[in-house]
Amino acid sequence: DAIPLVFQPFTVKDLTLPNRIVVAPMCMYSSKDGFFTNFHLVSIGSLAIHGPGLIIQEATAVLPNGRITPGCAGLWEDAQINKLKEIVDFVHVQGGKVGIQLAHAGRKASAKAPYTNHPESAFWRDNVVAPTGGAAFQWDENHVIPRELSVEEIQEIVQAFGSATARAAQAGMDTVEIHGAHGYLIHNFLSPLTNKRTDKYGGSLENRARFLLEVVRAVRENFPAEKPIFLRVSASDLVENVEQLKNEPSWELQQTIQIAQWVRDAGVDVLHVSSGGNTALQSIKAGPLYQVPFAEQIKKAVPGLHVVAVGIITNGVQAEEILTSEKADLVAAGRGFLRHPNFALNAARDLNVKAAFSQQYSRGRTTHS
Numbered sequence: 136d137a138i139p140l141v142f143q144p145f146t147v148k149d150l151t152l153p154n155r156i157v158v159a160p161m162c163m164y165s166s167k168d169g170f171f172t173n174f175h176l177v178s179i180g181s182l183a184i185h186g187p188g189l190i191i192q193e194a195t196a197v198l199p200n201g202r203i204t205p206g207c208a209g210l211w212e213d214a215q216i217n218k219l220k221e222i223v224d225f226v227h228v229q230g231g232k233v234g235i236q237l238a239h240a241g242r243k244a245s246a247k248a249p250y251t252n253h254p255e256s257a258f259w260r261d262n263v264v265a266p267t268g269g270a271a272f273q274w275d276e277n278h279v280i281p282r283e284l285s286v287e288e289i290q291e292i293v294q295a296f297g298s299a300t301a302r303a304a305q306a307g308m309d310t311v312e313i314h315g316a317h318g319y320l321i322h323n324f325l326s327p328l329t330n331k332r333t334d335k336y337g338g339s340l341e342n343r344a345r346f347l348l349e350v351v352r353a354v355r356e357n358f359p360a361e362k363p364i365f366l367r368v369s370a371s372d373l374v375e376n377v378e379q380l381k382n383e384p385s386w387e388l389q390q391t392i393q394i395a396q397w398v399r400d401a402g403v404d405v406l407h408v409s410s411g412g413n414t415a416l417q418s419i420k421a422g423p424l425y426q427v428p429f430a431e432q433i434k435k436a437v438p439g440l441h442v443v444a445v446g447i448i449t450n451g452v453q454a455e456e457i458l459t460s461e462k463a464d465l466v467a468a469g470r471g472f473l474r475h476p477n478f479a480l481n482a483a484r485d486l487n488v489k490a491a492f493s494q495q496y497s498r499g500r501t502t503h504s
């Protein structure tokens with residue numbers, strides 16, 4: 136019989152993924168001054184030898200003050216390229232593909248890493264930035280009060296996305312994913328909950344999306360034209376049913392659909408559809424496949440844009456159903472890969488596919504019995 140869709144190759148631009156299972160980006164809090172380390176090589180490497188179609192490396196800051204924690208990765212200087220290239224080369228030898236998520240954490244920056252105590256000097260408490268600053272925009276008591284970005288600084292961040300992209304290209308990355316989700320800087324600009332600016336970066340949807348579109352163009356210009364660009368978004372702030380915010384405009388699916396068209400036209404090839412993270416008041420009903428309907432609606436509304444579904448997708452049968460019913464083009468898993476680096480092999484077993492799990496043991500291509 137035919138090979139299940141999950142294990143058929145997927146091509147976007149000149150990139151062909153060996154299958155349609157993606158490792159979602161996940162912070163490791165294991166960088167030193169933004170530099171990737173052996174922890175990354177080993178953990179990304181261990182994923183790569185177990186056959187996912189694409190690995191997207193963690194949120195990687197384009198500027199030092201854009202890191203979520205002092206342990207987060209960065210790509211703001213050329214010296215940071217070397218270790219990354221080592222990781223990319225390893226994945227490629229294994230027949231895998233790898234991308235990197237480029238990010239600026241905005242008001243959620245300078246936070247404590249979950250497992251380690253960095254000294255006070257490792258933080259940047261006076262330089263946490265947001266579209267709109269002040270006490271009302273402090274994320275929580277473990278974060279500092281952000282200050283408002285000037286237009287000049289916004290331009291510097293756009294340029295930093297471009298330079299970090301050029302470095303990712305030098306490392307040999309197969310794709311770059313722009314982090315526009317989860318309440319980090321780009322999402323802060325998009326959402327009227329967190330963007331109260333009155334200049335050209337605030338107000339109308341077009342103005343709130345201006346920063347994102349400038350970032351998209353800077354990334355596109357600095358990445359080889361034949362390689363695809365991903366963008367991760369939160370499809371909604373998830374506050375439709377929150378009493379306190381009943382009269383406040385927020386970020387919603389219809390706006391996401393509108394900007395999805397704009398970013399497609401500006402050169403984004405794949406939209407990675409997540410949700411939430413911009414306000415602590417959000418009401419999330421997380422459960423199996425809970426974000427898939429967002430991916431599906433965006434895919435239907437925006438022809439020509441490929442879509443990744445993510446969020447509690449835990450087995451091959453679910454993944455196959457999502458793809459065959461055309462709700463998404465790719466499926467991603469995060470925690471599933473932390474539990475089992477061989478998540479993709481388990482999915483293959485679920486679907487009765489023989490998938491090679493590392494270059495060392497591969498005797499040919501994927502087969503289906």
Ligand code: FNR
Nearest residue numbers: 159160161162193194445446447448468469470471
């Ligand atoms: C994440 N997630 C995440 N998302 C993102 O866009 N950039 C990131 O760096 C991280 N970091 C991160 C770390 C850890 C430890 C977890 C568990 C999650 C979110 C992740 O990519 C994914 O969207 C969610 O985990 C939902 O998918 P799963 O885990 O239900 O498959």
